[in-house]
Amino acid sequence: MNKNTKADMNNHLPISKEMEAVMRKHLLAKFSQAEADEYWKRILVQYEAFLKDLPDYGGKKSRHNGPGGTYDCISLFAYYEVLNHEPGMDELYEMNCEVFLPEFKKMAGIVNANRPLLRRILCLAFAMTAKTDEGREGGYIMKVEPYSKDGVRYRFDRCPIAEFAKSHGYLDIMPAFCNSDYPAMEYINAALIRKHTCANSDVCDYWIVGDQSAEAKEHPKKTDEKGYWYND
Numbered sequence: 001m002n003k004n005t006k007a008d009m010n011n012h013l014p015i016s017k018e019m020e021a022v023m024r025k026h027l028l029a030k031f032s033q034a035e036a037d038e039y040w041k042r043i044l045v046q047y048e049a050f051l052k053d054l055p056d057y058g059g060k061k062s063r064h065n066g067p068g069g070t071y072d073c074i075s076l077f078a079y080y081e082v083l084n085h086e087p088g089m090d091e092l093y094e095m096n097c098e099v100f101l102p103e104f105k106k107m108a109g110i111v112n113a114n115r116p117l118l119r120r121i122l123c124l125a126f127a128m129t130a131k132t133d134e135g136r137e138g139g140y141i142m143k144v145e146p147y148s149k150d151g152v153r154y155r156f157d158r159c160p161i162a163e164f165a166k167s168h169g170y171l172d173i174m175p176a177f178c179n180s181d182y183p184a185m186e187y188i189n190a191a192l193i194r195k196h197t198c199a200n201s202d203v204c205d206y207w208i209v210g211d212q213s214a215e216a217k218e219h220p221k222k223t224d225e226k227g228y229w230y231n232d
Helices: 003-008 017-030 033-052 070-082 089-100 116-133 160-168 181-186 214-218
Strands: 141-144 152-158 190-193 204-210 221-223 229-231
Touching: 017 033, 017 070, 017 089, 033 070, 070 089, 070 160, 116 141, 116 152, 116 204, 181 190, 190 214, 204 214
Parallel strands: none
Antiparallel strands: 141 152, 152 204, 190 204, 221 229
């Protein structure tokens, strides 16, 4: 992005290099090189337009804003908008996962959520993240429950991605973003048990257990009528 665009973004972040690579790949699968380059320029303009109306999400200080996080999700809304709402849920889910999941893949075979010590460490890490979110305008509101042997429980009472989707009329494609949490947990031998998200409810409730636990077997993943994965 050029210097003027960066200056206009103030405390926000540009589209990550990882997401840019994924978007360009998908554009080239649909269009010629010249057309893909033109669409990419339009996506940058749309993305900047979206950012101008957003509150402070914490920029680099927020743990939620890395590759595949808040800003890359908003960039996918820009991609969706510029392409006239033609990308389907499957494509958006694939693009989101291509950027969001690599960090979890690196932990595969190393991190195992079936081990109580690992779950305790996860609980501590989530609590630290929740602490950094406090008092931030428009950011995440995250609350973590004290560690329990049956798994790690936390929730989001506010999710900027869901709020953005609600205010811009993109709720119909939110499963492409919310559902990626499930494969992320699988890479660390965990199972996500979740009934709601901030996109289809007023809370996003997480319960992370080991994938070999009784709880994981008792709460299998299902799909609702709008495409959200959930557990009852």
